[in-house]
Each structure stands twice: as C-alpha cells, then as structure tokens.
Amino acid sequence: MKTAVVTGAAKPESIGHEVAVRLQKEGMQVVVLDLYEEGFSSLPGCRCIRCDVSDPSAIESAFASLKELHVLVNCVGGSWEITKDDLRAGPRRGFRGLTNCSLDDWNTIRGANLDSVFYCCRAAAPLLRKQGGAVVNVSSVAARKGIPPGAEGSSGPYAVAKAGVMGLTRQLALELGSAGVRVNCVAPGVIASGRLKKVQAVTAKGAGPEGPLKQIPMGRVGTVAETAALIVALCSDDTAYLTGVTIDVNGASYAA
Amino acid sequence: MPLEGLRGKKALVTGAASGIGDAVRKRLEREGVQVFATDIHQTGDLIVADLTDADQIEKLAAKVGTPDFVINVAGGPVAPSRSNTLPAMPSQSLVLEDIDPLQFAAVIAANLTSAFLVCKEFAPRMKARKSGRIVNFASIAARRGSDRVGVHYAAAKGGVIALTKTLALELGPFGIAVNAIAPGFIATPRIEQSAWGRSSPEAHRAFLDAIPLGRAGKPDDIAGVVAMLCSEAGGYVSGATIDVNGGLYFGP
Numbered sequence: 001m002k003t004a005v006v007t008g009a010a011k012p013e014s015i016g017h018e019v020a021v022r023l024q025k026e027g028m029q030v031v032v033l034d035l036y037e038e039g040f041s042s043l044p045g046c047r048c049i050r051c052d053v054s055d056p057s058a059i060e061s062a063f064a065s066l067k068e069l070h071v072l073v074n075c076v077g078g079s080w081e082i083t084k085d086d087l088r089a090g091p092r093r094g095f096r097g098l099t100n101c102s103l104d105d106w107n108t109i110r111g112a113n114l115d116s117v118f119y120c121c122r123a124a125a126p127l128l129r130k131q132g133g134a135v136v137n138v139s140s141v142a143a144r145k146g147i148p149p150g151a152e153g154s155s156g157p158y159a160v161a162k163a164g165v166m167g168l169t170r171q172l173a174l175e176l177g178s179a180g181v182r183v184n185c186v187a188p189g190v191i192a193s194g195r196l197k198k199v200q201a202v203t204a205k206g207a208g209p210e211g212p213l214k215q216i217p218m219g220r221v222g223t224v225a226e227t228a229a230l231i232v233a234l235c236s237d238d239t240a241y242l243t244g245v246t247i248d249v250n251g252a253s254y255a256a
Numbered sequence: 257m258p259l260e261g262l263r264g265k266k267a268l269v270t271g272a273a274s275g276i277g278d279a280v281r282k283r284l285e286r287e288g289v290q291v292f293a294t295d296i297h298q299t300g301d302l303i304v305a306d307l308t309d310a311d312q313i314e315k316l317a318a319k320v321g322t323p324d325f326v327i328n329v330a331g332g333p334v335a336p337s338r339s340n341t342l343p344a345m346p347s348q349s350l351v352l353e354d355i356d357p358l359q360f361a362a363v364i365a366a367n368l369t370s371a372f373l374v375c376k377e378f379a380p381r382m383k384a385r386k387s388g389r390i391v392n393f394a395s396i397a398a399r400r401g402s403d404r405v406g407v408h409y410a411a412a413k414g415g416v417i418a419l420t421k422t423l424a425l426e427l428g429p430f431g432i433a434v435n436a437i438a439p440g441f442i443a444t445p446r447i448e449q450s451a452w453g454r455s456s457p458e459a460h461r462a463f464l465d466a467i468p469l470g471r472a473g474k475p476d477d478i479a480g481v482v483a484m485l486c487s488e489a490g491g492y493v494s495g496a497t498i499d500v501n502g503g504l505y506f507g508p
Contacts, residue, residue, distance in 0.1 A: 235257070239480060241500050
C-alpha cells in the first residue's frame with residue numbers, strides 16, 4: 001500500500017479534504033496533518049495527526065512516524081484560520097496589503113503558506129528519494145497577479161508567500177529529479193470551497209478574494225472537485241514527465 | 257488513477273498518423289472516447305486532410321460533427337507537402353540563412369494557420385453546445401527559444417500560445433477551456449530517426465543528463481497530459497500552457 005501525506009485536509013469543503021478522500025479511494029494510506037481536529041471525524045480511514053505545519057519540530061516528529069512515503073500534497077494555506085488561535089475566526093475584514101499589514105501578519109501568513117511547505121518537503125525528501133514519488137504544492141493566482149487593493153479575504157503577504165511556493169517547487173524539482181521524485185504546483189483562482197463561502201458571507205455580493213468574480217472569463221468559480229482531480233492527476237503516471245511546473249487553474253482569469 | 261469525464265465523449269485528433277498524435281488517439285480511445293483521427297499522411301483508417309486548406313477542414317467537419325475535444329497535434333519543424341507528407345527532420349541546427357521565405361511561410365501555415373483554421377471551423381459548433389475543450393500544441397522552442405529548430409517553428413509555436421490565450425478569453429463565456437501543451441524532447445519515431453542529440457554516445461548522455469528527470473519523453477507522456485486536460489481535472493484550467501519536458505524548462 002502506498003502512503004500519502006496531505007496537509008490542510010481537515011476543513012470540510014476544502015481542496016485538501018477532497019484530495020485526501022480521492023487518494024484514499026485510490027487505495028493509498030493517507031496521513032493528514034492539520035490543526036482542525038473537529039474535521040478528523042470526516043476523514044474515516046485516514047490517519048489524522050494534529051500538527052501545526054508552521055512549526056518545524058512538529059513536522060519533524062510527524063514525519064518521523066512514517067516508514068515510507070510516495071506522495072506529499074501541501075494544501076495548508078490561507079490568510080486567516082491558519083493558527084491554533086484563529087482556527088475558527090472567519091475572515092478578517094478590510095484589505096491587508098504589504099504596506100498596511102502587521103509584522104505578525106507577515107510572519108504568520110508566510111509561516112503557514114511558505115515555511116510549512118519548506119518544512120514538509122525537507123522532512124519528506126529522504127522518504128520520497130527511496131523509491132521516487134510525487135509532491136504537489138498549492139500556490140494561488142494571487143502569486144501571479146497580486147491582490148488588488150480593496151479586495152477582502154486574502155492578503156498581500158499571501159500573494160508573496162504563494163509566489164515563494166512556485167520558486168520552491170522549481171528548486172526541489174532540480175534537487176529531487178534524479179531520484180525520480182517529481183515536484184509540481186497548482187495555482188488555483190477562485191474555488192468554491194468552504195472558505196470562499198465564509199468570505200462571501202461577509203463581503204459584497206460578486207466580490208472575490210482576488211477581485212470581482214464577473215471578471216472570470218469562464219463565467220464561474222472553480223469547483224473543489226475539479227481542483228482536487230488536477231492535484232491527484234499530478235500524483236499519477238499521467239504526468240510522469242512533468243516536474244517543476246505550475247498549472248494555473250483559474251477559468252482563464254490569468255494566463256502565465 | 258482514473259480520469260473522470262472522458263467515457264462516451266467525442267474527440268478530433270489532428271496529426272494522428274504517428275508519434276504524439278497517434279499516442280493521444282490511442283489513449284483517448286482506451287478511455288472510451290470516440291476519436292476522429294486525421295492527418296495529411298495517409299495511414300490506416302485516418303481521415304486525410306490538409307489542415308492549411310479551409311475547404312478540406314470543412315469536409316472533415318462534415319464527417320466529425322461537433323466534437324467535445326479538439327486536439328491540435330498537427331505540425332512540426334518541417335512542413336509537409338502533398339507530395340512529401342512525412343518529411344524527415346533536419347539533421348542539424350537551422351539558422352536564419354537556412355530558412356527562405358517560402359519555408360518560413362510553410363512552417364507558419366503547418367503549425368499556426370492549421371490551428372487557427374481548425375478552431376475557426378469547430379469552435380462555433382462547440383459554442384452552440386456551451387462546453388468543450390481545445391488542446392493546442394506549442395513547443396519548448398517557443399517557451400525558451402531554440403538553438404536547433406529554426407525561427408520559423410519557434411515563432412509559429414509562440415503564435416499558438418498567443419492564439420490559445422486569446423481563445424481562452426473568447427470561448428470562456430461559452431464554457432470552453434482552451435490550453436496548450438509545450439512538449440520538450442519527446443522520442444517520437446521522427447525524432448529518433450534524426451540525429452538530434454546523438455552526434456556521439458557521450459553527447460547523447462550529456463543531452464539526457466541535462467533533463468532533471470534524466471530521460472527523453474515518450475509520446476504516452478504527452479497523451480497522459482492531454483487526457484488529464486480533457487477530464488474533470490481540466491475543467492477549470494484555461495489559457496494555460498503546460499510545459500511537459502522532464503524539468504528542462506519550468507515556464508515563465
């Protein structure tokens with residue numbers, strides 16, 4: 001049986017949750033790392049570990065319990081509900097850019113979105129090298145185009161951290177390619193996740209965390225199912241010759 | 257891992273006589289897709305059509321109807337003609353002085369005009385149905401430049417990327433996703449017959465060692481990505497160019 005680690009999978013209606021469910025359905029042993037313990041019961045059959053992925057020692061001990069690893073999917077992220085203290089807080093109101101965020105915001109958001117991927121990949125690398133495997137990181141369209149001033153539900157530090165995830169993906173692709181480990185990235189636009197619902201519950205209708213929804217050429221937001229299907233495909237042999245790339249999944253709202 | 261959303265669909269695959277097109281056709285057929293395969297090169301049961309000729313595409317459309325997926329594989333660094341439908345690859349790098357205006361125009365026509373004409377014929381049919389996927393073929397030559405294939409091929413494939421982005425915007429409101437695949441070094445029969453990267457065993461090894469995954473691609477590696485883009489996994493991917501090159505170039 002192959003083993004997968006998925007971070008940020010415990011929240012209902014999240015991309016990570018759907019990825020964990022699909023990998024398990026494919027017969028993998030799925031280990032979930034997340035702070036949101038209430039969600040663990042929604043992942044029967046997964047091994048759920050309460051873990052703050054921005055804490056390197058917590059990551060080290062979580063990975064130390066693994067004997068083997070074939071797939072790592074880094075889904076943890078966001079600009080809010082990312083620490084144990086604000087796990088159920090909902091979106092903060094107002095625009096948070098680089099010039100008006102607090103240093104705490106910067107460190108916390110970078111920690112959850114970029115440092116976490118670094119820690120998990122480092123801890124996973126020795127296990128993945130043994131027989132090869134796949135890493136999929138989740139970036140964002142925010143890394144491509146930034147967050148327009150006034151938009152709520154996302155943040156400037158998030159856009160920067162997610163751009164870091166793309167760079168990390170490329171660097172790791174070079175370091176792990178010879179061991180048969182592929183490292184790729186997806187950059188979703190606006191996806192109809194539980195988190196988007198929370199943003200839309202407090203912001204103006206038609207507003208999205210990355211700008212007005214009516215500006216999306218495909219005329220709709222993406223679904224969690226299609227985004228998760230893409231991530232799962234990046235773990236499969238269908239993409240055996242892809243490494244270091246970021247696939248934009250944004251309904252044609254930004255072409256890189 | 258299975259791909260959802262392919263079974264029972266209808267696809268048009270161009271350039272299907274050999275190599276990548278042939279692999280795409282076979283992969284989609286294995287997934288339960290009804291494939292209409294075409295090529296300028298008469299092979300087996302393929303529909304023969306010169307895709308630089310709008311009249312021939314119209315005749316092709318009469319046979320195909322409205323596909324769910326249009327896969328524009330047709331093209332290559334050397335333009336085929338009706339008397340030589342599968343020309344050999346050049347044995348060495350092409351520089352400006354090697355390319356005359358007629359060759360330039362022929363390669364642009366084979367790679368870019370063909371994609372334009374096929375989209376122009378089939379996209380309106382897909383628009384009426386409010387769904388569909390178009391996958392165009394670019395090349396690593398357009399993504400990072402090329403010291404081998406010549407400016408005509410690189411420029412044509414760059415045009416394919418721009419055509420892809422523009423059609424993604426234009427057809428998005430009709431539920432049609434349009435993407436491009438930019439293959440790197442793929443060991444197709446035509447490439448294998450040429451001397452690319454094979455001036456000596458050492459040169460060949462060095463050539464492959466420069467690829468992070470340490471090997472040339474296979475036509476099936478490309479077919480897998482086409483299948484992914486046509487499946488549930490590609491539903492919200494549009495305007496993208498996917499670099500499939502073993503890590504040789506990561507994209508912009």
